[in-house]
């Protein structure tokens with residue numbers, strides 16, 4: 001009888017691998033050729049060009065739906081400028097940070113500061129006031145007479161990080177240049193939230209949007225070319241079926257042409273094919289990949305719910321399609337089993353509407369004759385997924 005571990009390891013060693021370079025399918029990979037984005041690459045380069053002549057480029061705002069190549073294009077332009085700058089002695093600094101990856105405004109400013117060359121001592125990771133960090137950043141620019149470009153990706157998150165100070169810091173950043181008597185600061189903001197601007201202070205909009213570049217959506221044909229190119233580099237020859245490529249492109253191109261989704265689909269489909277020891281990625285693998293990605297998304301969102309939301313979900317799972325009153329009764333019993341104080345019915349009713357917004361449950365108003373109306377809720381995801389996701393939660397283990 002063969003050992004189950006050895007059997008899998010043997011299969012992996014001798015088995016067919018159809019992905020020859022996984023890194024190429026990672027979101028951070030910068031391909032040599034960026035297709036369908038000639039004009040956008042030119043526009044971003046044009047806009048930042050003055051930095052090479054030691055003058056200040058205008059602040060720039062880059063917009064477009066998710067997966068339309070904004071991060072890719074901006075990163076490529078700054079890395080090309082950086083390459084040239086390194087050969088010269090000009091004090092030019094281009095730094096990149098992503099507001100979504102930083103959990104605090106402090107963290108974001110420190111990340112920018114570190115890339116500007118400020119040490120741990122000059123810019124400690126905790127303990128300073130935001131205005132103080134900001135001052136130290138600007139001082140560094142003044143002292144070194146640097147022409148700096150700060151790229152802030154997913155800048156809409158910055159406004160949310162610390163809502164009030166966040167908005168204020170955005171204003172200060174966009175106007176920072178006015179406080180510099182030597183050196184300069186240009187801000188490049190990237191956002192996929194097209195309504196982001198409406199939420200901003202008009203003063204910020206006018207200074208941040210000195211220039212604006214909008215990335216249009218890709219169509220299905222363009223998405224197809226993008227993945228074909230990626231497949232050529234990442235997979236061994238002839239290992240992806242043409243219908244599989246078409247399906248990927250159709251799935252990812254359907255709504256607004258999301259290249260990230262297309263690349264994710266083909267990567268996961270490739271992994272599934274390898275696991276099944278198939279020699280080719282087929283449409284079935286792509287369908288399975290799509291399902292898996294969807295489930296992962298739901299799982300991540302389930303995991304992020306606070307305890308009482310999780311208890312409410314379990315209450316619904318136990319009596320799918322029940323009314324708010326029934327859910328509340330079941331929720332109270334669950335609280336008792338896990339030894340937690342229950343929240344009020346009013347709070348739970350409100351919570352149900354909030355969870356409904358996330359799409360994990362759906363509600364339906366039901367008229368009950370003379371008793372008025374009630375809302376009934378059911379899960380839109382499988383109860384297996386809930387069990388699977390919550391089973392590692394020590395508090396919840398016993399009740400599912």
Ligand SMILES: Nc1ncnc2c1ncn2[C@@H]1O[C@H](COP(=O)(O)OP(=O)(O)OP(=O)(O)O)[C@@H](O)[C@H]1O
Pocket residue numbers: 026027028029030031033034035036037064065066067068069070071072073191192226259260263
């Ligand atoms: N024209 C293109 N050619 C090759 N690859 C592309 C192209 N456009 C996008 N991609 C790839 O698609 C993925 C998503 O692109 P990118 O990260 O630039 O999207 P984005 O516009 O910044 O999206 P978001 O707003 O969600 O951050 C990346 O892996 C990127 O390499």
Ligand SMILES: [Mg+2]
Pocket residue numbers: 070071072153
């Ligand atoms: Mg991006």
